[in-house]
Amino acid sequence: MNGVHLSHQCPQCGAPVELEETDRIFSCPFCQVRLFIHADGPFEYYLKPRITHPGTLIYVPYWRFRGNAFVLGPLETQHKILDSSLLAAHSPAMPPSLGLRTQAMHLSFVEPTTDGLFLPADMKSPDFKARLLKSLPGLATRTGPSLTACVGDVLSLIYQPVFQNDELVDGITGQYLGPAGINVETLGRPGSHLHFASTLCPQCGWDLVGDRQSLVQTCPHCDTAWEPGAEGGQPVTLHFLHTEEKPALYLPFWNLRFRAKGFRLQTWADLIRLTNLPRAILPWMESTAFSFRVPAFKIRPELFLNLSAQISLYQPEATELETLPRIPLHPVTLARTEAFQALPVILGRLAPARKNLFPKIQGGSFGPLEARIEYLPFVEEPQEFVQPEMSMAIQKNALFWSTTL
Numbered sequence: 001m002n003g004v005h006l007s008h009q010c011p012q013c014g015a016p017v018e019l020e021e022t023d024r025i026f027s028c029p030f031c032q033v034r035l036f037i038h039a040d041g042p043f044e045y046y047l048k049p050r051i052t053h054p055g056t057l058i059y060v061p062y063w064r065f066r067g068n069a070f071v072l073g074p075l076e077t078q079h080k081i082l083d084s085s086l087l088a089a090h091s092p093a094m095p096p097s098l099g100l101r102t103q104a105m106h107l108s109f110v111e112p113t114t115d116g117l118f119l120p121a122d123m124k125s126p127d128f129k130a131r132l133l134k135s136l137p138g139l140a141t142r143t144g145p146s147l148t149a150c151v152g153d154v155l156s157l158i159y160q161p162v163f164q165n166d167e168l169v170d171g172i173t174g175q176y177l178g179p180a181g182i183n184v185e186t187l188g189r190p191g192s193h194l195h196f197a198s199t200l201c202p203q204c205g206w207d208l209v210g211d212r213q214s215l216v217q218t219c220p221h222c223d224t225a226w227e228p229g230a231e232g233g234q235p236v237t238l239h240f241l242h243t244e245e246k247p248a249l250y251l252p253f254w255n256l257r258f259r260a261k262g263f264r265l266q267t268w269a270d271l272i273r274l275t276n277l278p279r280a281i282l283p284w285m286e287s288t289a290f291s292f293r294v295p296a297f298k299i300r301p302e303l304f305l306n307l308s309a310q311i312s313l314y315q316p317e318a319t320e321l322e323t324l325p326r327i328p329l330h331p332v333t334l335a336r337t338e339a340f341q342a343l344p345v346i347l348g349r350l351a352p353a354r355k356n357l358f359p360k361i362q363g364g365s366f367g368p369l370e371a372r373i374e375y376l377p378f379v380e381e382p383q384e385f386v387q388p389e390m391s392m393a394i395q396k397n398a399l400f401w402s403t404t405l
C-alpha cells in the first residue's frame with residue numbers, strides 16, 4: 001500500500017511541500033523549518049475539485065481508516081489489514097465509499113481559509129468502525145459473541161467535492177450524481193482544528209529530534225521528550241526497561257491503565273480468574289494492579305496481538321531515566337486513543353478457552369484511564385531483534401514492513 005500524498009504550503013516560507021498522511025512533523029526542504037502537526041480531533045483533508053461548475057461547491061465527509069481489524073469469536077481469531085473509507089453523512093446520492101480515490105489523489109488539509117461549504121459528519125468514529133467490521137469481506141459476520149477492534153495508524157475525515165444547483169455533480173469527474181439533495185442549511189464553514197507549532201525544545205530552545213512520523217520527539221540537550229499539542233510541544237515522560245546487554249534499538253509500547261465496567265479486572269488475580277489462565281493465584285497477585293501493554297508502532301495484526309499478550313503477561317518494570325539513550329528510539333506511530341481500542345481483543349487473546357470468557361464480560365467495556373510510553377531494549381541478531389530479558393524475538397523484516405504499511 002502506498003502512502004497517501006498530501007500537499008501543504010509551508011507556514012513559514014510559503015513553498016508547496018509534499019508530505020505523507022502519517023507525518024506528525026512538517027519539514028520544509030526549502031526553509032528547513034520543522035513544525036509539529038497537531039489536530040484537535042481527527043485530521044481533516046479534502047480532495048480538490050477538478051471541474052468548474054456554476055453550482056455551489058460543497059464538501060461531503062467520508063471516514064477513512066487504515067490499520068488492523070480483529071474479530072475474535074469463541075474459537076477462531078481473525079484479522080485483516082484494512083484501508084477503507086465510508087460516507088460519514090446521510091446523503092443518499094453520494095457513493096458509499098471513496099474507493100481508490102484516496103490512494104490516487106492528492107489531499108490537502110482543511111483549514112478555515114478553504115473555499116466551499118462543508119457538510120458535517122453525522123456518523124461518529126465508533127459507529128464507523130463498527131460498520132467497517134460488519135461490512136468487510138474476509139471477516140466472518142456471525143451471530144453470537146465476539147470481541148472486535150479496529151486499531152489504526154490513520155483515522156481521518158476526507159471531504160469529497162460536489163457541486164449543487166438543481167443537480168448534484170461529482171466535483172472531480174463531473175459525473176451526474178442525482179437531483180439536488182443536500183440541505184444547504186446544514187452546511188458550515190471549516191473550523192480551526194489544525195495547528196502547526198515550533199519543534200524547538202519548549203524547555204531549552206534546542207532543536208528537537210525524532211522521526212517525522214513519530215508522536216514523540218526528544219531533546220538531546222536537556223533530555224526531555226515532547227509530543228504535538230495545540231500550543232506546540234507537550235511534555236511526555238518516557239520509561240525504559242533496563243538491560244545488561246548492549247541494545248541496538250528501543251521499541252515503544254503503550255502501558256494502558258483502564259477501568260473495567262461490568263466485570264472485575266483490576267489485579268493480576270482478577271485477570272487469572274477472568275481468563276482462566278493456568279497459573280496459581282499467589283498473595284501478591286491480589287494486590288498488584290494489572291495493565292495492558294500494546295505495541296505503539298505499526299506491525300502486522302497477528303504480531304500485534306501476540307506481542308501485546310506476551311508483554312502484558314511479562315509486565316516489564318520500566319523506569320524513568322536521567323538521560324535519554326543515545327541509540328535509536330523506534331517511532332511512536334499509534335496514538336493512545338487507538339491503542340485503547342485494542343483492549344477487548346487482547347483480553348480475548350489471553351484467555352485459553354475464550355468461550356468461558358464471553359459470559360463473564362457480556363455487556364462490559366473498558367474505560368481509558370492513563371497511557372504511558374515504555375521502551376523495551378532489543379539487541380541485534382542477523383535476522384531479528386531480540387529482547388534479552390523476555391527472550392522475545394521480532395523478525396527484522398516485520399519492523400521494516402511496518403514502516404511501509
Ligand SMILES: [Zn+2]
Nearest residue numbers: 010013028031
Ligand atoms: Zn518553508
Ligand SMILES: [Zn+2]
Nearest residue numbers: 201204219222
Ligand atoms: Zn531541551
